[in-house]
Amino acid sequence: MFTIFIVFGMGGLIAIIGIVFGSIKSTAETKEREKTRREIAAYIAEGSISAEDGERLLKAGNPKTASELALEQQARHASA
Numbered sequence: 190m191f192t193i194f195i196v197f198g199m200g201g202l203i204a205i206i207g208i209v210f211g212s213i214k215s216t217a218e219t220k221e222r223e224k225t226r227r228e229i230a231a232y233i234a235e236g237s238i239s240a241e242d243g244e245r246l247l248k249a250g251n252p253k254t255a256s257e258l259a260l261e262q263q264a265r266h267a268s269a
Contacts, residue, residue: 226247233243
């Protein structure tokens with residue numbers, strides 16, 4: 190009986206640690222993405238790059254969301 194509690198306790202602990210580290214990773218990625226966006230905006234403001242180039246840079250780094258992928262898939266099926 191005691192062994193069952195240890196097994197489930199360790200499994201729960203591993204799950205909690207995974208969730209915590211996943212949250213930390215996600216937060217760090219978001220922070221860096223926003224830092225990059227601010228830097229690109231600063232380059233645009235000082236005139237080092239054009240607004241169109243800045244927009245292209247911002248779009249290049251953004252992963253597509255599930256809804257954007259679904260819309261593209263629907264458009265492909267509609268045109269076929």
